[in-house]
Amino acid sequence: DSGVTQTPKHLITATGQRVTLRCSPRSGDLSVYWYQQSLDQGLQFLIQYYNGEERAKGNILERFSAQQFPDLHSELNLSSLELGDSALYFCASSVLSDTQYFGPGTRLTVL
């Protein structure tokens, strides 16, 4: 158990819908990272937050947004969902820009 929790574990929704994925980092970790893993794209870095502020942005679509709250948990919002958004979404946390601890992931299926 990495100490990083993600909810929900599975999410099935329809195209055009909006969903929110939630992540709670390990106690004491200030950085939260979001990744998307699909079969054909591998593990793609989406965005990083550090102590509530956006620190780095990767291949995140404009339809996606994230935030980190004062209690350090983070949410990833995905809107206007498309079939291609179906993937595993991982959250990871770290103390600094070093070893990352991954959550179990949220499997999103868009029908």
Add this chain to the structure above:
Amino acid sequence: SQQGEEDPQALSIQEGENATMNCSYKTSINNLQWYRQNSGRGLVHLILIRSNEREKHSGRLRVTLDTSKKSSSLLITASRAADTASYFCATDLNTGNQFYFGTGTSLTVIP
């Protein structure tokens, strides 16, 4: 395109044999990490090697880093069926914050 790429894409060996997988990357890095992922689960950190280190050991794992060739290798000695997983290298650029994962090597250890 991916910053890191693992080779081979898939590897199948008998239990007790050694497994070697390689990672190549494109730009200067601060450090390189190896992670393991069991099917559909979160990634687990294995080992980190810094850009000024050439070799590192952790149990049955041996990692080498050649910054002149922009490559790293992960050796798993005396493999076990439980080592069956996908292995990813991750690099962070000198600018820090963003981590780039390769496409992974799928290792199957046959009992």
